[in-house]
Amino acid sequence: MKLGLQLGYWGAQPPHNHAELVDAAETFGFDTVFTAEAWGSDAYVPLAWWGSRTERLRLGTSVIQMSARTPTACAMAALTLDHLSGGRHIVGLGVSGPQVVEGWYGQSFAKPLARTREYIDIMRQVWARQAPVTSDGPHYPLPYAGEKATGLGKPLKPIVHPLRADLPVFLGAEGPKNIALAAEIADGWLPLFYTPRMADTYNSWLDEGFARPGARHTRETFEICATAQIVLTDDPAAAYAAIKPFLALYMGGMGSEDTNFHAEVYRRMGYAEVVDEVTALFRAGRKDEAAQIIPDAVVDDSAIVGDEAHVREQIKVWEEAGVTTMLVTPGSVQEIQQLAKLVE
Template sequence: MDLGLNLGYSGSSIGEVLPLVTHADRVGLDSVWAAEAYGSDVVTVLSYLAARTERIKVGSAVMQMPARTPANTAMTAMTLDHLSGGRLLLGLGLSGPQVVEGWHGVPYGKPLGRTREYVEIVRKAIAREEPLSHEGTHYEIPYRGADATGLGKPLKSILHPLRPTIPIYLAAVGPRNTALAAEIADGWLPIFYSPEREAILTEHLDAGLAAAGRDPADLDIAATVYAAAGDDVQACRDRLKPMLALYVGGMGSRDKNFYKDLMVRYGYEAAAQRIQDHYLAGHKAEAAAAVPDELVDEIALVGPLDRIVDRLAAWRESRVGTLILGTQQPEILEPIRDALG
């Protein structure tokens, strides 16, 4: 199992987390990942990290598809891959309707069809085997709409790719998006993964693999697990609960929240509803307090290092190929690396 590091939305604090990243690079972690939502962008952060490290892979978790045309994403990926010496892992995701329509100002549309076409175009552009063209339901290249000039023609990137294929990871939470990731991506980026309940997730993953005739070994499950180490187990749990409350209670609307739906599928329906009710009422402390200890223990790594190392046994037995730590504690990286072998 490979070990990664997740920095989250770290654009404004990159100077603070850089020592953690260089330490991860030095002790042999496989990858470091950064995110974007509606603040700092992920490309700038990864460019900076690639310039300040030597061997660690740099991954986007995720680069938002609605923010960029597929060709722009391909250009960015090829450029970052060159600058990093072939270390890019291209993580893509749709985000949710609130961000897509409320921030980027584009329609959320039909996410499954859009994602399928997007990934196909990105791969074509990077492969550079022929001029880029695509005629689909969601994308038309060259554009030939009613307001087109008629001057567009298929083009090849003037930048030759360092690698003709760059690994593409898809972030997905819902059943159909998860199946699509298994069908078309090189890796899957799940959040709040439960090794004991992974059958709830892999049921849809396996459906996608079967639809594409793919071997499960061809798909890297790269799961982010948040970690908080310390002598007081309850205090460590409580450090992570506000983040969980934000996702379950506030990431989305009352009727459409992918993370709340996942908690319900895990069997925490009553707790998920309490978290959302508190959060949407503006009672964030109460929402955090409503997060069950059992849920934190299940999807995170908390407490003394020996407790965390013992908990890794469940992850080693899971189908996860890359364990991505969400932490800012450099002292836990090497013990976890050694425990994973």
């Protein structure tokens, strides 16, 4: 089992301790550091900034929102960082949701699976640099041929020769179709709320993708980098209480009341009644109550909370389920050192 440091995205202010966390992850043998974005800080600037302090860690985005950049712009950023890091970059992509895509980026959310396929194809054309980049669309036509086109658009190849002709692409995917797509066209899967209890279900969705013509990987070569709340503690009740507001936000406050992809994950996990109650309370402004009604078992399903023996045991369970990297969010150098010892 490998460990990845998930720095996430910023809150109201830049975090104060990310430099020391990245240094510790490099020192104590973590495999990867990941950054994210929502509608505040972007993912690439912090990743390059903190990545410049490292020599060994892989540098990933988990995730960048496709609608934030055209596919060629994303490919440019990726090939640039890959050069600067000596070939250590992982491009983690996600479609986000209609509230962000249409409300923040001013673009259509329609046909997310088809857009993802087209987006990745264009990026791989850029990195391969075998011919000028073109796309028949319909989502990202190159050259542009819309009503306002000048007709002067010209297919181009990147000026810079990419360090690697085929950078790894991971997909942040939550639904069955998107997970199957990840197995077909990507190099890894970035699940946010993963439970080893449903490994057989996940594997059936992944196997659908692996079986498609032209699939890039088999199960043996495909990476699953799962976000994992790991809390080493002799006081599980306090840890559950600290995690529940985060779950309430994602379960009841993200997206809209009837379109929340994170909530659907928990519905598929068998917690539809909990999701409905949390959503109703959260949308009514009763956020504390929404968190308090989440049962400990719901937290336990996608987190590991307990003493060292319990955490070691559960890490093995996740590994046996197929997870290759656990993305963790330690808050201190001491926590990073403790986690590193658990996977030695």
